Ligand SMILES: Nc1nc2c(ncn2[C@@H]2O[C@H](COP(=O)(O)OP(=O)(O)O[C@H]3O[C@H](CO)[C@@H](O)[C@H](O)[C@@H]3O)[C@@H](O)[C@H]2O)c(=O)[nH]1
């Protein structure tokens with residue numbers, strides 16, 4: 001039976017972590033899927049790691065792994081760090097604030113199996129996918145980021161900046177080793193490189209609901225990094 005590892009990067013997610021873990025356990029167990037959760041916490045001052053340790057006691061150390069880092073080191077490198085501890089055949093990356101609802105994971109798995117895809121990505125920008133709870137400014141930032149990447153690089157994927165994805169483990173290892181971005185731009189670079197390497201990608205429409213607890217970590221420096229990364233890839237491909 002295939003095993004699925006989830007990498008969950010966290011920074012100040014103490015209110016969200018128990019619920020997202022419960023929803024993950026439910027989605028996997030109800031569908032009889034073998035799973036583990038790798039939490040990559042960047043020294044959150046709000047006690048996220050204490051919550052993670054409690055969750056390990058509840059669900060067991062074979063299901064939940066806490067792999068912290070000493071400081072806030074960026075979203076992209078959090079996946080790189082988490083991947084070395086994953087024992088699954090497939091790896092799912094997602095946000096911890098239940099903007100990415102675990103109920104979609106069985107759909108990702110089903111689609112991957114059906115077409116033997118290398119990657120399945122959640123999409124907010126195709127089918128009945130959508131975004132709920134963002135203000136106009138954030139919607140424009142996300143749409144523009146996707147549009148720019150589509151116009152300049154055209155990888156043929158409708159949501160390039162989203163971070164709810166399932167990867168075949170070897171594919172993730174290969175693409176991640178070539179990817180240089182450290183922050184949010186990581187998702188776009190990963191997908192562009194994967195497509196350039198000939199990986200097959202399936203899409204599952206998802207509803208992205210903005211977080212209820214805590215704050216987004218998207219900063220203006222992430223936007224600058226995105227544009228830089230985009231131009232770099234444009235020159236390469
Ligand atoms: N360990 C770690 N975790 C981080 C870091 N930065 C963010 N996170 C975690 O990464 C997840 C996403 O961060 P948010 O701050 O909630 O991001 P967002 O503004 O909601 O952005 C989302 O949408 C963007 C646009 O689609 C995505 O680009 C982004 O990846 C994310 O899905 C959360 O679980 C958050 O705790 C970091 O430097 N280190």
Ligand SMILES: [Mg+2]
Pocket residue numbers: 095097099211216
């Ligand atoms: Mg969020």
